Amino acid sequence: xxxxxxxxxxxxxxxxxxxxxxxxxxxxxxxxxxxxxxxxxxxxxxxxxxxxxxxxxxxxxxxxxxxxxxxxxxxxxxxxxxxxxxxxxxxxxxxxxxxxxxxxxxxxxxxxxxxxxxxxxxxxxxxxxxxxxxxxxxxxxxxxxxxxxxxxxxxxxxxxxxxxxxxxxxxxxxxxxxxxxxxxxxxxxxxxxxxxxxxxxxxxxxxxxxxxxxxxxxxxxxxxxxxxxxxxxxxxxxxxxxxxxxxxxxxxxxxxxxxxxxxxxxxxxxxxxxxxxxxxxxxx
Numbered sequence: 001x002x003x004x005x006x007x008x009x010x011x012x013x014x015x016x017x018x019x020x021x022x023x024x025x026x027x028x029x030x031x032x033x034x035x036x037x038x039x040x041x042x043x044x045x046x047x048x049x050x051x052x053x054x055x056x057x058x059x060x061x062x063x064x065x066x067x068x069x070x071x072x073x074x075x076x077x078x079x080x081x082x083x084x085x086x087x088x089x090x091x092x093x094x095x096x097x098x099x100x101x102x103x104x105x106x107x108x109x110x111x112x113x114x115x116x117x118x119x120x121x122x123x124x125x126x127x128x129x130x131x132x133x134x135x136x137x138x139x140x141x142x143x144x145x146x147x148x149x150x151x152x153x154x155x156x157x158x159x160x161x162x163x164x165x166x167x168x169x170x171x172x173x174x175x176x177x178x179x180x181x182x183x184x185x186x187x188x189x190x191x192x193x194x195x196x197x198x199x200x201x202x203x204x205x206x207x208x209x210x211x212x213x214x215x216x217x218x219x220x221x222x223x224x225x226x227x228x229x230x231x232x233x234x235x236x237x238x239x240x241x242x243x244x245x246x247x248x249x250x251x252x253x254x255x256x257x258x259x260x261x262x263x264x265x266x267x268x269x270x271x272x273x274x275x276x277x278x279x280x281x282x283x284x
Contacts, residue, residue: 011043011276012093012112014103014269015143016169016237016244019201020208021193022184030155031184031191036201037140037156038149038164040171040269043276044097044109046072048116051088054080059092071110071137076117078133083123100177102238104140111144112277119281147275151198162198164273168253171237171244172228172266174220183239186213210239224264231256 017035024032051057056076058067067073072091079085091113097105114130117123125133127146134141139156150159183189190209214236215222221241228234228245236243247253253268260266 005047008047009045010048010112010116010280012046012097012105012108012144013039013041013043013272013275013277014097014105014108014171015039015140016171016271017102017208018164018235019206020210020236020238021196022189022191022209023193023195025191032154033152033156034193034195035152035156036150036162036164036198037143037152037159038166039147039272039275040169041272041276042096042103042171042267042269044105044112045094046109046112046116047092048113048120049090050120051090053088054086055088056080057088057090059090060094062093062095071106071141072113075110075113075134075137075141078137079114079117079121079123079125082129082133083121083125085121085123087121089117089120098173098177098242100179101173101242102178102236102240103171103242104144104238107138107140108144110134110137111141114141114145115147115277115281144275144277147278149273151201160198162273164271166271166273168247168250168268168270169244170228170231170247170253170256170260170266170268171242172224172234172260172264174218174224174241174243175263175265176218176220176241178214178218178221178239178241180239182217183210183213186217188216189213206235208236211236214240227261227264 021034131142134145148161225234231245234243
């Protein structure tokens with residue numbers, strides 16, 4: 001990345017679900033959840049060039065994702081519709097976050113698109129208005145728009161900012177993708193967990209109700225979790241496939257990563273209570 005590219009780049013950070021409970025099912029088929037979101041210092045990167053003709057174009061092909069289905073394109077067009085903006089954009093995305101990994105890559109890309117184009121187009125929407133546009137794009141998109149670690153309820157859209165420790169994480173990326181829909185449709189998924197409080201979570205309740213189903217259906221994820229058990233236990237983010245372990249310092253996390261099986265992809269990243277998008281927004 002050149003210095004000029006770096007100056008124009010907008011981050012789209014990953015998130016981890018530090019806990020995920022399924023506490024009920026709604027009449028519309030969606031599940032009532034409790035979860036905790038925290039960002040990590042590992043991102044996709046996006047660039048935007050404003051167009052005068054109103055066209056929204058994706059400049060980078062993504063295997064298996066048509067341009068009209070791409071969340072960045074859909075987010076830009078949703079902002080156009082909501083504001084009547086006549087400007088458009090060329091969007092370039094440098095992907096680092098795996099698809100189907102539970103790190104929120106597509107949702108984060110969409111949120112960064114909304115935040116960036118709201119500034120670049122001068123549409124002037126506040127956080128609440130942007131979050132309202134974000135929710136139909138995906139349940140995780142509003143937390144990326146708001147940019148603060150949060151306790152989430154509902155389908156994940158009812159958010160309460162929280163201040164959490166910011167440890168180091170070793171994140172492993174198993175060689176598979178997990179379909180969130182398949183996990184939530186699985187007959188063995190627990191759907192009636194007892195609701196807990198933030199205090200319960202902070203006291204150590206980090207249950208992920210999706211874990212037993214994902215372990216059973218995805219042996220690559222199970223293998224990664226089993227390996228992490230030697231380093232204080234592995235946890236699943238969202239429905240996976242990515243798994244993680246928590247470390248007090250970077251050196252210990254890097255040591256663990258250096259000993260991971262050669263076939264295992266992954267990275268070490270710091271937990272963040274504020275999204276780097278907020279810093280980029282202030283930077284302008």
